Amino acid sequence: MATRIANAHWEGGLFDGSGRVSLDSSGVGTYEVTWPSRAEEPAGRTSPEELIAAAHASCYCMQLSLNLAEKGTPPQSIDARADVTFVPGTGITTSHLTVRAVVPGSSAEAFAEAAEAAKAGCPVSQALAGVAISLDAALA
Numbered sequence: 001m002a003t004r005i006a007n008a009h010w011e012g013g014l015f016d017g018s019g020r021v022s023l024d025s026s027g028v029g030t031y032e033v034t035w036p037s038r039a040e041e042p043a044g045r046t047s048p049e050e051l052i053a054a055a056h057a058s059c060y061c062m063q064l065s066l067n068l069a070e071k072g073t074p075p076q077s078i079d080a081r082a083d084v085t086f087v088p089g090t091g092i093t094t095s096h097l098t099v100r101a102v103v104p105g106s107s108a109e110a111f112a113e114a115a116e117a118a119k120a121g122c123p124v125s126q127a128l129a130g131v132a133i134s135l136d137a138a139l140a
Contacts, residue, residue, distance in 0.1 A: 008033070021046070039088045049084040049092060056082040056095050056124045064099070064118035064137075071114060073106040079140075092131050099137040111139050 004026075010019035015035050022030040037045035057080040068075050078101040085094045097119065103111055115137035119125055125133055 049086045053082040053084040059122045059124035063122040067114040076102040094132045096134045100140040
């Protein structure tokens with residue numbers, strides 16, 4: 001079992017306020033957040049959706065790596081991008097994964113099967129169960 005900790009601090013109203021989020025378990029940083037950075041342009045600040053995108057992309061890589069290794073074709077490399085869409089007033093609506101991997105010895109069909117299984121098996125995908133998750137995965 002592993003527990004990870006992040007903290008957030010906010011001052012002011014939603015639209016005119018600002019805050020910061022710190023990644024405390026790792027200690028890698030503290031990042032500024034504002035409503036405009038969430039709903040408009042980032043302007044050097046992060047958002048909950050960007051943090052979810054980072055979590056989804058990295059979790060997916062780990063799950064796909066495991067799935068491929070279990071099939072006897074461990075990956076040489078996997079690059080994953082997650083585009084998480086936030087619609088003000090509605091919430092997070094989609095996460096689109098774009099994946100390219102170098103997998104010696106894997107056929108395109110076997111890779112596609114492992115990629116789809118990773119989409120379903122990734123713990124972050126499971127946490128996003130109410131969100132439409134799409135996948136564009138291919139061998140590089």
